[in-house]
Amino acid sequence: xxxSGAQLWLDKIHQLPELAAPFNLLNVxxxxxxxxxxxxxxxxxxxxxxxxxGPGCPVCVCPEADIALAIAIAMQANVVLLAFGDLLRxxxxxxxxxxxxxxxxxxxSQAKAAGADIQPIASPLEAKKIAxxxxxxxxxxxxxxxxxxxxxxxxxxxxxxxxxxxxNLLFLISGRKTxxxxxKLLADAESAPxxxxxxxGHVATVMGAHEWQFIPxxxxxxxxxxxxxxxxxxxxxxxxxxxxxxxxxxxENCYPQAVKTHGNLHAQTLLDRCFKVTSxxxxxxxxxxxxGFTLVPALAELDAHNHYADISLAIHExxxxxxxxxxxxxxxxxxxxxxxxxxxxxxxxxxxRQPLGPCMVSDEGACRIWWSAGHE
Amino acid sequence: MSxxxxxxxxxxxxxxxxxxxxxxxxKLANTHLNxxxxxxxxxxxxxxxxxxxxxxxxxxxxxPGGNIGSLAIHGTANDLAVSGARARYxxxxxxxxxxxxxxxxxxxxxxxxxxxxxxxxxIVTGDTKVVPxxxxxxxxxxxxGIGEKLPExxxxxxRLQAGDKVIISGPIGNHGIAVMMAREDFGLHSEIQSDSAxxxxxxxxxxxxxxxxxxxxxxxxxxxxxxxxxxxxxxFSKLGIELCEHSLPIQPEVNTVCNILGYDPLSLACExxxxxxxxxxxxxxLIARWRNQPLGQEAxxxxxxxxxxxxxxxxxxxGGQRLLSPLEDEPLPRIC
Numbered sequence: 001x002x003x004s005g006a007q008l009w010l011d012k013i014h015q016l017p018e019l020a021a022p023f024n025l026l027n028v029x030x031x032x033x034x035x036x037x038x039x040x041x042x043x044x045x046x047x048x049x050x051x052x053x054g055p056g057c058p059v060c061v062c063p064e065a066d067i068a069l070a071i072a073i074a075m076q077a078n079v080v081l082l083a084f085g086d087l088l089r090x091x092x093x094x095x096x097x098x099x100x101x102x103x104x105x106x107x108x109s110q111a112k113a114a115g116a117d118i119q120p121i122a123s124p125l126e127a128k129k130i131a132x133x134x135x136x137x138x139x140x141x142x143x144x145x146x147x148x149x150x151x152x153x154x155x156x157x158x159x160x161x162x163x164x165x166x167x168n169l170l171f172l173i174s175g176r177k178t179x180x181x182x183x184k185l186l187a188d189a190e191s192a193p194x195x196x197x198x199x200x201g202h203v204a205t206v207m208g209a210h211e212w213q214f215i216p217x218x219x220x221x222x223x224x225x226x227x228x229x230x231x232x233x234x235x236x237x238x239x240x241x242x243x244x245x246x247x248x249x250x251x252e253n254c255y256p257q258a259v260k261t262h263g264n265l266h267a268q269t270l271l272d273r274c275f276k277v278t279s280x281x282x283x284x285x286x287x288x289x290x291x292g293f294t295l296v297p298a299l300a301e302l303d304a305h306n307h308y309a310d311i312s313l314a315i316h317e318x319x320x321x322x323x324x325x326x327x328x329x330x331x332x333x334x335x336x337x338x339x340x341x342x343x344x345x346x347x348x349x350x351x352x353r354q355p356l357g358p359c360m361v362s363d364e365g366a367c368r369i370w371w372s373a374g375h376e
Numbered sequence: 377m378s379x380x381x382x383x384x385x386x387x388x389x390x391x392x393x394x395x396x397x398x399x400x401x402x403k404l405a406n407t408h409l410n411x412x413x414x415x416x417x418x419x420x421x422x423x424x425x426x427x428x429x430x431x432x433x434x435x436x437x438x439x440p441g442g443n444i445g446s447l448a449i450h451g452t453a454n455d456l457a458v459s460g461a462r463a464r465y466x467x468x469x470x471x472x473x474x475x476x477x478x479x480x481x482x483x484x485x486x487x488x489x490x491x492x493x494x495x496x497x498x499i500v501t502g503d504t505k506v507v508p509x510x511x512x513x514x515x516x517x518x519x520x521g522i523g524e525k526l527p528e529x530x531x532x533x534x535r536l537q538a539g540d541k542v543i544i545s546g547p548i549g550n551h552g553i554a555v556m557m558a559r560e561d562f563g564l565h566s567e568i569q570s571d572s573a574x575x576x577x578x579x580x581x582x583x584x585x586x587x588x589x590x591x592x593x594x595x596x597x598x599x600x601x602x603x604x605x606x607x608x609x610x611x612f613s614k615l616g617i618e619l620c621e622h623s624l625p626i627q628p629e630v631n632t633v634c635n636i637l638g639y640d641p642l643s644l645a646c647e648x649x650x651x652x653x654x655x656x657x658x659x660x661x662l663i664a665r666w667r668n669q670p671l672g673q674e675a676x677x678x679x680x681x682x683x684x685x686x687x688x689x690x691x692x693x694x695g696g697q698r699l700l701s702p703l704e705d706e707p708l709p710r711i712c
Contacts, residue, residue, distance in 0.1 A: 006694050031638075040696015089705065113380035122637065228635065230694050352704050353390075363638055374687070374699025 009234035010044060016241050019048040024192050025240060026336055028182050029056040029200035030364025031228050037373045039230045045237070052192060053366035055181045055282075055334045056200060058145045059086045060358040060365050063281040065319035066174040067092050070142040071108055072100045072311050073172065073304060074116040080134060082127050083108060083142040084149070085120040086362040091355060093325065098318035100311060124156040131166035139166070140304050144174035147271070148202040150293050154270035157299060165302075172304040175293035176280055178203050179211055184288055184335075186219045191336040196240040198233070199225040201255045208263025209253050216249040227255035274299060283358060284324040284331025325350075330357035333366050340367040340375070347371055388599025388645070389703030393608070412533050412612055414595065415459035417525070424525035426461035428452060432517040437484065439558035441551075441570030442647075444515060445488030450572050450647055451598065452521040453495050457579045458594035458650060460531050461523035463495060468502035468519055473512035484515065495574040497521070526579075528588035533612035535592040538683040541659040542609075542617060545578050545650045545672045546571065547625040548602050552644025553633050568629055573648030578672055581665045582652075590655035591662075597651055600703050603642040605651045606679070606688050607702040617688045619679035619700065643703045653681065 027033055033053045036042065042051055055061060067090055074081035088109040094101070105111045112118040117137075121127060124141070131139040143153045153175070159165045178200060185191050199212040204225045215223040222243030226236035236254040243249050253259050273296070280292020295303050305312045324331055328350070329343035340346055340359065350356040352368055359365035384391045393411075401411045408416050415428035432448045442450075453463040468488075472481070492499055554570040575596060582591055595605045602624075606617045626641050634641050648671060654662055659677050666672030688700040 010694060034638075038692070038698055039694050040690075040692040040698045041694065043696040044694055109382060110380075113382050352701070372699070372701035374689075374701075 005231035006229070006234055009231060009238050013234065013238050013241065014046060016238070017245060019046060019241075022048045022050055023195045023241070023244065024050045024052055025196045025198065025237065026052045026054045026185075026194045027056065027198040028054040028178060029198070029202065030362065030366070030369070031202065032056065032198055032200065032226060032233065033366055033369050034364065035228045035230065035233060037369050037375075041230065041233065049237070049241070052194070052336050052339070053333065053369075054185060054336050055178070057334070057359065057362050057364040057366070058149065058176065059090060059362035060330060060334055061176065061181070061282040061285065062087065062090065062144045062174055062358070063283045063319070063322050064092045065281070065316050065322065066142075066144065066172070067108065068098065068101060068319050069308075069312055069315040070140075070172055071105060071111045071116075072315055073140050073308050074108065074111050074118050075101070075105075076308070076311075078137050080117045080119060080130065080137050080139045081108070081142060082119050082121045082130060082139065084144065085122070086364070087142065087144055088112065088118065088120055089355065089361045090358050091325070091361075092319075093323055098315065100314055100318075124152045127169060128156060128159070128166060131169035135166065135168055138168055138170060138307075140170045140172055142172045142174065146176055146178050146203055147206045150175040150275065151206050151264070151267040151271055154267075154274040157274040157295075157302065158270055160299060160302060169302070170304040170307055171295065171299075171302050173275075173293060173295055175275065176282070177277065177291050177293070179214070180288050180291035181282060181285070183214065183218075186215070186221075188335065194221060194336065196222040196244065198236050198240070199223055199251070201225055201227045201232070201259060204253075204255070204259040204263065206264050206267045209251065209259050209261050211263070213251050216251050220249050222249045224252040224254045225259050227258060281322050282334075283322060285335060286322070325356045328357035330359040330365075330367065333359050340370040343367070347376065384705050386599075387703060387705075388601075388604050389705075390607075391704060392600075412608075413459060414455040415461060415523075417459075424527070425522050426456050426459045426525055427520070427522045428455040428459070429518065429520040430455060432519070433513055434555060435513050436555075436558050437480065437514050439555045439570055440568065441554055442572035443484055443487050444517065445484035445486070446491040447572050447647060448517040448519050449488055449491035449495065449497065450574050452519040453497060453523075454575050454596040454647070456521050456523035457574070457576045458531075458596050459523075459525075460529035460579065460594070461525045462576060462580075463497045463521050463523040466492070466497055466499045466519050466521045468499050468517065470502065470504045471512055471516040471518070472504065472506050473514050474506055474509040476514050481515065491574065495576060526583065528583050529591060530589060531591065531593050533593055533609065536609060536613035536615060536653055536681055537592075538615055538681050539656055540592055540653045540681045541656050541677050542606065542619070542679040542681070543652045543654060543659060543662060543666075544602065544625065544676060544678050545575070545652075545666055546648070546674045547627045547630065548597065548646055548649065549626060549630040549634065549641030549644040551647045552601070552639070552641075553630050556637075557633070566629055566633060568627070568633070571646055571648035573671055575648055575650050575671060577669055578650050578666060581669055581672070582662065584665060585658055585661055587655075587658055590658040591652060592655070593653040595651050597646045597649055599645050601641070601643045601645055602651060603640070603700060603703050606700070609653060609681070610686060610688055613681065614686055616682045616685040617679055618682055619688065619690045621690050622693045623676050623678045625674045625676050642700065656680075
């Protein structure tokens, strides 16, 4: 961390006029929430500046049906299922009488311990390597994530067009776009009043700063794009407070070394080539228009939904309710209708050891971040 | 389905501690078995000895700064060293997977021989098994070591007190990141080398302190990293520990890779570092002596034990505070 830079921005924030009323500042990136919490920024910022975590964790919003389908496919003979790490631990509801899954298997991690060949991976490139190494197995890559994750998945998918993908590699896509959920949140009267917004640095790196221009334009609130160091975050907080003071909401790019106005055009081209944007389920929240990535028809033969059509249908029927665990407030936390420690399960029956809700599972989930850092 | 072992039961974190204490130690209890220590303390023929055992399953077998062979020597010697004992004799069990190229085996055993010679350790007995292809990661080792106890040190968790300083001998996280990068899983490249080394010279240097008995406890932060060492100490002593983020030696490149992948350097394994808990009166003397050693040039006081609470707290660089939670799950790279 560049301490002197961070301290400089912190000093500048404290030199601003005192806040006349509580100011709710939303962040929409799990990485931001981690950085804020790990640096202890809430303890050094002016009183009344409330940093609120939002929908910034792809694991937290991945629907039950997608995870249940991944488990069911993984339990088929001769299948290797690959998934990004945190997804392995997300529990799903098993009171549901779906005969495709053993009743006691409630997560990919439990399916793995029960014998399914499930491997956590960190990069889409590993999927290609593993599929090439095991040509006699069907390798299914369960790819969940936001734009930042789906762009490298798209880079791998385009190898299909040059015939360089292993023929035994399939994709179970569960990708989502971030801004439609943020727009829904800001338009929702039940969410906390949001007075300013920190836009996600990684997503903006791919999609461009301009994708977040709707915040000041449509909702007339201050906003800034921030990186993940304390210095960048504090600079963004300062910008937002200054916009508030001057009554001139805009979008300031406080992460210019990585974020350009139009983003990474190559990555966007890959996304457009491989995915169509459709309505998508968000766990506990419901369907959001134009928020999901699904494979384009030209890639249909790579789609695990097609290869396992019967299983896919049965699982989606069984998990059509897309429920949260009883009394779990993860969906409310994601949509800024409550803070992690306002959930009755937080730190009692739901903890990192035995997470009940998805926000306690992922390192990008607000509940886990708060509990691990000592928020009670 | 009954509860099953997961990878998290072997990561050096809370689940592993519970597994060792509740499954193994409870059933195998005897007067010599103490899971709070890295090695058993034995009185044999009137002399004090320490005995330890360790297993090595690292993947890949070769990584920048070492391989599974040198690691097996360093790991076992270091467990003895932080128990205040100089490693003398080792046994070696090799579990070799069918198909391992002889050239790789030669390189591994050569590195093992060099590490043992350098540390003046004799491998005095061994056993070899070959397991069918697919039943091992190329080669696994199990080693048992015994070492001569130094009379200067009375290292035990029950000596920890509020006010004791926590000192680390060098930068953390290098071994964990070097091994991850060597797996080539991430499409990232780095020059980060493992810190794998025999830490005995650092322990030997402590003998020259004016008051060696003021060294309360030593640990090598392997699986679970510095995180689990300080949590274990807090757990055993019923004291809190305050770490100073600003003082933690972490190389910028390690920090960068951790930021990209979402790892916490505090929870990554080191294989050539020591964490010490000492009376504050000798902290400065100790730092000076370690910094004179090749392995200790970045030694730093990183925290203090306190009776104000029973948690591990980090005072952050910007002036905030946060709790450090013990490692539970297997550390996994971030999704986004």
